[in-house]
Amino acid sequence: MDKLSFPFQYSAIPYIGRIFTPIIPIKLKTVNGVAKFNFLVDTGADLTTLPHFMASRLGIDLSKEKQGVAEGLGGFRVKTWLVKVDLILPDNKLTVRASITDENSTPFLLGRVDLLDVVYSWNFSVRQKQIIFEPI
């Protein structure tokens, strides 16, 4: 596996100004073909997370998957299912354990499990203005 680099992207937050936002494009194989999705690289997320509707787009039958509960900021809870998702990276395909939530407004989050803990180091390089995934 080679090192992967993704250029910085930026948001502008009211009263804060311009800030770096760690978003990277990752392909997923859907029933409509392979498409790119912008994932937020979230070191605070245990699992890669997707909204409920994506289960049907990825051909996942949730009735056969293990249910759980995820808790977010402020203690809000959402029903989830633990699934496996194939992430198509520029030079690699990885199967990661992921969480599908019970609602369709969840953003795409890239979590630590099966990525940061075993496959890649994540380096947010300010000098190069890139997010670098370095194979362990």
Added chain:
Amino acid sequence: MKKQGQKFVGLMKRYGPGFVAFSEASGRVLAHGRDIKKMWEDAEKKRIDFSKVVISHVPKYGSLSLYWRG
């Protein structure tokens, strides 16, 4: 290196919070919805080629600028 830029400055007000499918080549938003399901239905209705778009969550606050080098 060729540099492309894309700004979501106007998209926050128009589409946020929600999801958009934008052309990877032109940056133009081809489909949108308040949630991923509505966006997807909009994209299918318009017969969009999913291999040529990037699907992104659009937050409500702020703007998002993308810079990448081709």
